[in-house]
Amino acid sequence: MNSIATLLALSCLFLLGSSRLMLAINMIAFQGFLIGILPLVSGHGFSFEVIILAATGIIMKSIALPQMLKKALEKSGTKREVEPYISFGASILSGIILLFISGWIASRLTQDETIVSSSLIAGFFLLFTGLFTIITRKKALTQALGFLVLENGVYTAGLSLGSEFSFMVELGILLDVFVGIFLMGIMLFHIDKEFDHIDTDRFDALSDLELLNGNILNLDQDTDEEEGAE
Amino acid sequence: MDFFLSAIVAIFVGGIIALLTGKWRGVSNFFGAFSCFLGTIFALKPIYEVLIENKTLEAITFALPICSASVSLDKISAFFALPILILGFVSAYFAAVTVNPRNEQHPGAYWFFYNLLIAGMLSLVASSNAVLFIMAWEIMSVAAYFLIAHRDEINTARNAAWQFLVASHIGTTGIFFLFAILISAAGGYQFESFYSAALPEGSAAVIFFLALFGFGVKVGFFPLHIWMPDSYTFADSHVSAVLSGAMSKMGFYGLIRVLTFLPVHAETWGWVLLFGGLITGVYALIIGLVKLDLKKVISYSSMENAGIILMAIGTGILANHWNQSLIAFAAFSGALLHIFNHALSKGLLFLCAGSVYFATGTRRQEQMGGIGKAMPVTATAFGIGAAAISGLPPFNNFVSEFLIFMSGLKAASLSTPKSLLLASAILLGLGLIGGLAAAMFARSFGLVFLGSPRTNKRLNTKNIKTDVNFALIILSVAIVAASICAPLLISPFAGVVSEIVKPLGITYDPAHLATISAPVKTISQFSLAIILITLIVVFIKSKYLDKGQRTDAPTWDCGFLKGTARIQYTSSSFSEPANEVFTSVNRLHIRGEKIKDLFPAKSSFHTETVDSAEKHLFIPTFSIINKFLIMFRGFQHGKLHLYIFYIAVTLLALLIWKVVY
Numbered sequence: 001m002n003s004i005a006t007l008l009a010l011s012c013l014f015l016l017g018s019s020r021l022m023l024a025i026n027m028i029a030f031q032g033f034l035i036g037i038l039p040l041v042s043g044h045g046f047s048f049e050v051i052i053l054a055a056t057g058i059i060m061k062s063i064a065l066p067q068m069l070k071k072a073l074e075k076s077g078t079k080r081e082v083e084p085y086i087s088f089g090a091s092i093l094s095g096i097i098l099l100f101i102s103g104w105i106a107s108r109l110t111q112d113e114t115i116v117s118s119s120l121i122a123g124f125f126l127l128f129t130g131l132f133t134i135i136t137r138k139k140a141l142t143q144a145l146g147f148l149v150l151e152n153g154v155y156t157a158g159l160s161l162g163s164e165f166s167f168m169v170e171l172g173i174l175l176d177v178f179v180g181i182f183l184m185g186i187m188l189f190h191i192d193k194e195f196d197h198i199d200t201d202r203f204d205a206l207s208d209l210e211l212l213n214g215n216i217l218n219l220d221q222d223t224d225e226e227e228g229a230e
Numbered sequence: 231m232d233f234f235l236s237a238i239v240a241i242f243v244g245g246i247i248a249l250l251t252g253k254w255r256g257v258s259n260f261f262g263a264f265s266c267f268l269g270t271i272f273a274l275k276p277i278y279e280v281l282i283e284n285k286t287l288e289a290i291t292f293a294l295p296i297c298s299a300s301v302s303l304d305k306i307s308a309f310f311a312l313p314i315l316i317l318g319f320v321s322a323y324f325a326a327v328t329v330n331p332r333n334e335q336h337p338g339a340y341w342f343f344y345n346l347l348i349a350g351m352l353s354l355v356a357s358s359n360a361v362l363f364i365m366a367w368e369i370m371s372v373a374a375y376f377l378i379a380h381r382d383e384i385n386t387a388r389n390a391a392w393q394f395l396v397a398s399h400i401g402t403t404g405i406f407f408l409f410a411i412l413i414s415a416a417g418g419y420q421f422e423s424f425y426s427a428a429l430p431e432g433s434a435a436v437i438f439f440l441a442l443f444g445f446g447v448k449v450g451f452f453p454l455h456i457w458m459p460d461s462y463t464f465a466d467s468h469v470s471a472v473l474s475g476a477m478s479k480m481g482f483y484g485l486i487r488v489l490t491f492l493p494v495h496a497e498t499w500g501w502v503l504l505f506g507g508l509i510t511g512v513y514a515l516i517i518g519l520v521k522l523d524l525k526k527v528i529s530y531s532s533m534e535n536a537g538i539i540l541m542a543i544g545t546g547i548l549a550n551h552w553n554q555s556l557i558a559f560a561a562f563s564g565a566l567l568h569i570f571n572h573a574l575s576k577g578l579l580f581l582c583a584g585s586v587y588f589a590t591g592t593r594r595q596e597q598m599g600g601i602g603k604a605m606p607v608t609a610t611a612f613g614i615g616a617a618a619i620s621g622l623p624p625f626n627n628f629v630s631e632f633l634i635f636m637s638g639l640k641a642a643s644l645s646t647p648k649s650l651l652l653a654s655a656i657l658l659g660l661g662l663i664g665g666l667a668a669a670m671f672a673r674s675f676g677l678v679f680l681g682s683p684r685t686n687k688r689l690n691t692k693n694i695k696t697d698v699n700f701a702l703i704i705l706s707v708a709i710v711a712a713s714i715c716a717p718l719l720i721s722p723f724a725g726v727v728s729e730i731v732k733p734l735g736i737t738y739d740p741a742h743l744a745t746i747s748a749p750v751k752t753i754s755q756f757s758l759a760i761i762l763i764t765l766i767v768v769f770i771k772s773k774y775l776d777k778g779q780r781t782d783a784p785t786w787d788c789g790f791l792k793g794t795a796r797i798q799y800t801s802s803s804f805s806e807p808a809n810e811v812f813t814s815v816n817r818l819h820i821r822g823e824k825i826k827d828l829f830p831a832k833s834s835f836h837t838e839t840v841d842s843a844e845k846h847l848f849i850p851t852f853s854i855i856n857k858f859l860i861m862f863r864g865f866q867h868g869k870l871h872l873y874i875f876y877i878a879v880t881l882l883a884l885l886i887w888k889v890v891y
Contacts, residue, residue, distance in 0.1 A: 131877075
């Protein structure tokens with residue numbers, strides 16, 4: 001249990017520090033595998049439902065989704081995340097700070113402070129890392145990865161917090177994530193086709209802000225030039 | 231009550247069917263208009279029962295999410311439903327025969343919002359519950375917005391609708407607050423509980439001024455009127471007729487309704503209404519007198535009449551305060567009668583303007599002229615409406631203004647300093663307003679219908695459908711009937727007045743009704759005589775005198791050799807003397823060169839006015855607000871990363887806040 005949580009945290013730090021997208025996807029696949037075996041070791045026993053959940057999780061998160069993302073990567077022709085808003089070194093440092101915050105929050109959340117669940121810390125850390133990735137990276141693909149990490153975090157935190165283990169709910173969430181990533185893959189493809197790039201910081205070219213700024217105060221329309229309205 | 235509710239439902243459902251059948255223009259038209267006809271005629275029955283037969287209808291209660299709400303129809307509601315029904319009927323007819331068959335793209339949506347507006351207004355007057363009232367108020371405003379914005383391909387129409395929406399929502403905040411105060415004091419949402427509410431010290435005044443603000447937006451109380459001219463101008467004519475004739479009356483309904491909740495009316499309120507109304511009326515006419523657009527002129531006249539009605543209500547409050555029941559009775563009756571009369575004549579004028587627009591394709595008075603010959607019915611109807619709305623003798627508005635005058639004269643006879651101030655405000659104010667209104671409509675009538683056409687554009691008489699005239703004739707006949715039957719109208723309206731003052735603990739002496747009906751009777755006999763004589767003269771003229779040879783010849787042309795239609799009096803030249811006097815208010819912009827030499831070269835002349843309240847009050851205010859709000863514009867930059875960053879920061883902050891406490 002502890003070792004899985006540690007591996008998860010390490011994979012996150014690795015993700016924050018790497019610029020190669022292919023490597024990041026592989027790391028996500030590895031993370032998916034770790035998340036997949038988490039229900040098996042979290043003390044819920046080896047019931048049929050747990051095994052099914054673990055199997056679906058592994059298949060989906062470490063095989064299907066990474067494959068899809070790899071395909072999108074090949075089609076878009078990008079290899080690296082260039083010039084993120086926060087550099088890779090600084091990202092790792094922020095990651096460590098986030099890890100501390102996660103530890104602190106987890107310790108405050110658990111009533112009995114002697115046993116702080118390591119997987120809860122890992123869950124929060126995954127969540128923060130996911131958000132951090134979405135915010136600071138520019139390629140749309142990395143953002144999809146960030147979303148996946150975020151979701152992994154929610155899953156892990158839920159698993160370590162929830163006393164009731166709900167099989168159907170977890171499966172439902174898995175389906176949601178699958179559809180979400182699937183749509184993101186399709187959109188990535190189309191964005192790349194239309195814009196020749198997948199840099200999200202350039203998406204605001206379509207913003208209507210300029211238009212609004214020019215037109216904010218247009219009260220003086222007492223012109224009778226346009227005949228209208230009968 | 232069942233009848234009234236089923237009428238509302240019929241109108242609403244008709245609108246929905248019209249929306250669904252929007253593809254087939256004829257079907258959609260039929261359902262939209264027919265449900266309006268049916269609903270308005272059905273709803274007349276309960277109103278007749280309440281107003282004439284003095285029945286009390288049983289309230290119907292049903293459950294709302296927060297509370298149970300009830301609808302009922304007392305005399306005040308029934309009175310204010312009258313303009314809605316009359317104009318709802320006539321305008322639906324006008325819309326069915328003119329606008330929709332022409333080239334309207336969305337008859338379905340159009341009918342839907344029109345019926346929604348009528349149904350909303352009817353449920354507004356019927357609701358006797360604060361929540362229901364606000365809901366109906368909101369439905370009414372939103373439906374009106376969509377009707378104004380119907381021609382959204384025109385930039386100015388879009389802006390007008392936008393302005394209307396902003397203005398009416400700013401007003402609605404006032405209404406929300408006043409009901410919040412009332413509800414917290416009364417501990418219930420029903421109107422009955424408001425009558426016995428123990429209001430804290432000073433909150434009655436707050437409620438009154440919030441009501442004046444909230445409902446003042448709808449009636450066009452200076453300076454809350456700025457949305458009004460544009461919205462009425464850019465909406466279709468029959469919509470303007472409903473907006474001005476019925477929807478703006480809902481503002482008065484709200485004001486009067488709120489006044490009944492307040493146990494004591496302070497003297498100050500009366501003065502505020504009196505002088506506020508006076509300023510509203512005079513200001514509207516000064517600006518309206520220089521406007522070039524026909525419908526804008528008519529819109530400003532709406533505002534002017536709102537001023538007169540507010541003055542009358544203010545007089546009533548003052549007189550109640552001084553225990554002068556006769557003056558109060560005359561003033562309130564005058565106010566109610568004027569509300570009714572104004573709805574008729576304003577509806578007629580807007581429909582005439584619409585009819586003229588079909589023929590000429592323009593609303594600019596400078597480009598019209600000589601339409602009277604081609605469209606005699608429209609010209610006559612416009613003449614009747616214009617004379618009525620200016621308060622000229624044979625017509626109904628004269629009667630209502632006379633009642634208000636009468637209250638002023640009686641006040642003068644009290645000869646206390648305050649009553650003399652009141653009397654002078656009414657007598658001088660109404661005199662000035664009447665004179666200016668007559669000038670304004672003489673100008674419009676002359677420019678549009680008399681003379682010869684000012685542009686070479688030929689009058690497109692093909693567009694004029696004779697069916698349209700039927701709507702104009704209905705309203706003209708209604709005006710004439712209301713003038714002749716004024717004494718008959720006064721007694722049911724007196725019942726409404728006694729309902730208004732009942733919560734104050736005042737009952738009027740029944741003899742007052744006889745006192746004020748006596749002169750009104752004389753007036754209506756006199757009106758009948760004038761109308762009959764006019765009809766006889768017209769008949770004789772058409773029968774015996776019109777048979778001679780007729781030629782068109784130029785009038786005296788001031789030494790110009792070849793006089794063309796362009797040297798006729800223009801609207802600017804007509805209103806020039808008045809402008810000279812009021813230039814400090816209307817701030818007329820004149821551009822052009824003066825002719826200097828003996829042999830004048832080419833020169834030009836151009837005038838334009840902007841509503842001073844808009845230019846010097848609202849535009850500066852809103853630009854200050856804008857300057858403040860523009861600081862927050864930076865938060866909306868279109869950068870996805872930062873948007874997600876906001877979410878992340880909020881989440882983190884909430885999480886930390888939760889675990890710390």
